[in-house]
Amino acid sequence: MIKISILGAGNLGRHLFNNFIQTKEVEVIQWFNRNINSIESHKNEVSITNRIEELKEADLYLLCLSDDILPEISAKLNSLKGIVAHTAGSVSMDVLSDHENHGVFYPLQTFSKNRAVVFENIPICIEGNNNLSEETLNKLAKHISKNIHAINSKQRMGLHTAAVFVNNFTNHLYQIGNEICEEQQVSFEMLLPLINETASKIESITPKEVQTGPALRKDINTIQKHLDLLSNPEFKNLYLTLTDSIQKNDEHSKL
Amino acid sequence: MIKISILGAGNLGRHLFNNFIQTKEVEVIQWFNRNINSIESHKNEVSITNRIEELKEADLYLLCLSDDILPEISAKLNSLKGIVAHTAGSVSMDVLSDHENHGVFYPLQTFSKNRAVVFENIPICIEGNNNLSEETLNKLAKHISKNIHAINSKQRMGLHTAAVFVNNFTNHLYQIGNEICEEQQVSFEMLLPLINETASKIESITPKEVQTGPALRKDINTIQKHLDLLSNPEFKNLYLTLTDSIQKNDEHSKL
Numbered sequence: 001m002i003k004i005s006i007l008g009a010g011n012l013g014r015h016l017f018n019n020f021i022q023t024k025e026v027e028v029i030q031w032f033n034r035n036i037n038s039i040e041s042h043k044n045e046v047s048i049t050n051r052i053e054e055l056k057e058a059d060l061y062l063l064c065l066s067d068d069i070l071p072e073i074s075a076k077l078n079s080l081k082g083i084v085a086h087t088a089g090s091v092s093m094d095v096l097s098d099h100e101n102h103g104v105f106y107p108l109q110t111f112s113k114n115r116a117v118v119f120e121n122i123p124i125c126i127e128g129n130n131n132l133s134e135e136t137l138n139k140l141a142k143h144i145s146k147n148i149h150a151i152n153s154k155q156r157m158g159l160h161t162a163a164v165f166v167n168n169f170t171n172h173l174y175q176i177g178n179e180i181c182e183e184q185q186v187s188f189e190m191l192l193p194l195i196n197e198t199a200s201k202i203e204s205i206t207p208k209e210v211q212t213g214p215a216l217r218k219d220i221n222t223i224q225k226h227l228d229l230l231s232n233p234e235f236k237n238l239y240l241t242l243t244d245s246i247q248k249n250d251e252h253s254k255l
Numbered sequence: 256m257i258k259i260s261i262l263g264a265g266n267l268g269r270h271l272f273n274n275f276i277q278t279k280e281v282e283v284i285q286w287f288n289r290n291i292n293s294i295e296s297h298k299n300e301v302s303i304t305n306r307i308e309e310l311k312e313a314d315l316y317l318l319c320l321s322d323d324i325l326p327e328i329s330a331k332l333n334s335l336k337g338i339v340a341h342t343a344g345s346v347s348m349d350v351l352s353d354h355e356n357h358g359v360f361y362p363l364q365t366f367s368k369n370r371a372v373v374f375e376n377i378p379i380c381i382e383g384n385n386n387l388s389e390e391t392l393n394k395l396a397k398h399i400s401k402n403i404h405a406i407n408s409k410q411r412m413g414l415h416t417a418a419v420f421v422n423n424f425t426n427h428l429y430q431i432g433n434e435i436c437e438e439q440q441v442s443f444e445m446l447l448p449l450i451n452e453t454a455s456k457i458e459s460i461t462p463k464e465v466q467t468g469p470a471l472r473k474d475i476n477t478i479q480k481h482l483d484l485l486s487n488p489e490f491k492n493l494y495l496t497l498t499d500s501i502q503k504n505d506e507h508s509k510l
Contacts, residue, residue: 067477090480109449112465115456123445149445158439159446161481162432166446167453168468169497170425175462175504177417184413190378190404191414191421192458194364198422199454201370203447207430210367213423222322222345226416234503241496242424248489249430 002026002140005058005082007073009033011111012087013064019119021045023143029058052076060085060136062105067091074098083133089160092153093127103128103137106156107145110167119144125151125159176235183231208253215246257281257395260313260337262328264288266366267342268319274374276300278398284313307331315340315391317360322346329353338388344415347408348382358383358392361411362400365422374399380406380414431490438486463508470501 004026006017013033020026028046033039036050049055052073063086065073070086074096077084083101086093089108096102106125111117124141126148128134134150141148151159174195181188201210214222223243230236259281261272268288275281283301288294291305304310307328318341320328325341329351332339338356341348344363351357359382366372379396381403383389389405396403406414429450436443456465469477478498485491 067474090477108445110452110456110465110467112456112460112467115460121448123448125445147445147448149441151441155439155441157480157484158435159441161484162435162446163449164468164470164481164494165428165435166432166450168466168470168501170428170450170453171457171462171466172470172497172501172504173420173425173428174457175466177421178462180413180417180420184410186404186406186410186414190363190380190402191417193376193378193402194418195421195425195454195457197365198425199450201365201367202426202429202450205367205370207426207433210365211423211426211430212365212367213419215419215423215427219322225345225412226419229412229416234500238496238500239419241493242427245489245493246423246427249427 002060002136002143003029003058004060004062004140005030005032005055006062006064007032008064009035009039010064010066011113012107014113015111015117015119016062016064016087016107017042017046019117019144025143026140030056055080058082060140063087070095083128083136085128085133085137089163090157092157093129094153097129101128101130101133101136103133104153104156105137105141106151108159108163121145121147123147123149125149125156127152127156176238179232180230180235211246211250213246215243216250218247257315257391257398258284258313259315259317259395260285260287260310261317261319262287263319264290264294265319265321266368267362269368270366270372270374271317271319271342271362272297272301274372274399280398281395285311310335313337315395318342325350338383338391340388340392344418345412347412348384349408352384356383356385356388358388359408359411360392360396361406363414363418376400376402378402378404380404380411382407382411431493434487435485435490466501466505468501470498471505473502 006013017031020028030047031039032049034050039048060083067088070091084096084099085103085105087105089106093104104127108123108125122145124145126137126141128137177191178188227236261268272286275283285302286294287304289305294303315338322343325346339351339354340358340360342360344361348359361380363378363380377400379400381392381396383392432446433443482491
């Protein structure tokens with residue numbers, strides 16, 4: 001049995017709480033959040049607090065906090081003996097180095113408030129400053145996922161950067177697709193099978209191999225037609241930049 | 256029973272041939288391709304030819320050809336009586352206006368050579384110059400898909416432009432994600448659950464509502480860390496352009 005305290009109640013903190021509270025081998029002994037009202041409804045399931053001084057001894061303190069307040073909160077945990085781990089993609093493990101045992105527990109996924117998440121297949125990136133930290137984090141991760149990876153801080157930063165491309169930036173392209181559909185009065189739903197196929201294809205073929213379209217073909221006629229159709233100068237600019245990037249990448253790979 | 260001839264044996268031509276040849280209510284009477292060798296292996300299933308003059312009478316000629324040769328081939332079909340339809344996203348129906356009955360049959364999906372496609376849920380965009388053309392194309396589409404839409408040439412151009420954003424451009428972002436992973440020596444497979452979740456989310460929530468990340472949060476610290484990690488100047492440039500576009504789009508929507 002691992003005894004953990006969760007600090008933070010943003011999207012990730014909530015999803016982890018909801019999962020760990022249902023996991024037999026894990027005991028969530030406390031949930032900390034600066035705004036106690038937002039976790040008030042859980043007070044019958046777990047001890048809640050908004051005061052760091054009230055934190056009890058636990059095997060592990062899981063910091064599900066925004067990047068910028070990690071150093072401040074970490075400093076306030078100095079009297080505690082448990083392992084201190086953060087859950088951030090682009091923060092080095094060293095931010096917690098004041099603690100004898102520290103590490104990182106980073107689930108590589110996007111979390112939304114009202115959308116359930118099945119952790120089973122979500123990659124969890126683990127880093128520990130020593131065997132105890134790493135093994136404890138590993139054990140914790142195994143209780144909710146089958147997809148655990150030992151990843152150092154530099155690699156995790158790479159994954160987080162790549163995640164911005166395949167998630168935030170991709171979602172922005174979906175949004176542009178949506179706006180074009182609205183302008184042309186066609187349903188955005190018509191694009192969903194294409195979006196799904198694009199995402200599914202790369203499970204078996206590399207993105208490089210499946211690339212198609214006017215940019216790669218250098219089909220100037222079609223490119224011009226698309227630019228003529230786009231009324232938003234921002235979208236035109238993005239179209240040109242991405243087209244150029246596809247072509248440069250292709251030339252580079254032919255060298 | 257609809258009698259059709261398929262012209263062209265690219266990815267779309269092949270996928271449509273393979274589907275229609277198995278559809279009871281459709282008779283594929285002929286398959287034309289300029290390079291006869293590439294369809295030679297199907298000569299026991301269908302009459303094949305590489306000569307326009309040898310085309311027999313059919314209810315419908317389905318042109319699965321590259322955009323730029325459509326006018327040339329269309330002109331050569333003038334003596335035929337059947338409906339002539341092309342399958343292109345960004346070509347107006349009018350390119351076929353020499354034919355009394357003409358139209359468009361545009362499946363909105365990405366097709367790869369060695370990847371089977373289930374047409375059942377693929378949106379098929381239909382346009383016809385008169386009732387006969389439109390109804391025949393509609394009937395044909397219904398034999399392979401449950402997702403048929405009457406779409407005019409301008410709207411189809413909009414869909415095709417949007418498709419470039421959500422397919423070609425998105426796939427390019429996947430490729431960049433892949434290259435970042437290679438450089439950091441982590442497996443690109445770790446990003447697949449995130450890619451899938453990003454694509455699945457927008458089936459129930461709009462892309463605008465689910466957007467997250469350092470760009471939207473204006474998290475300058477994280478943005479700088481990502482830029483520092485990216486060694487390819489091309490990727491840095493794209494990162495900045497997309498970040499800027501997300502922020503502008505967000506400001507615009509708050510006005």
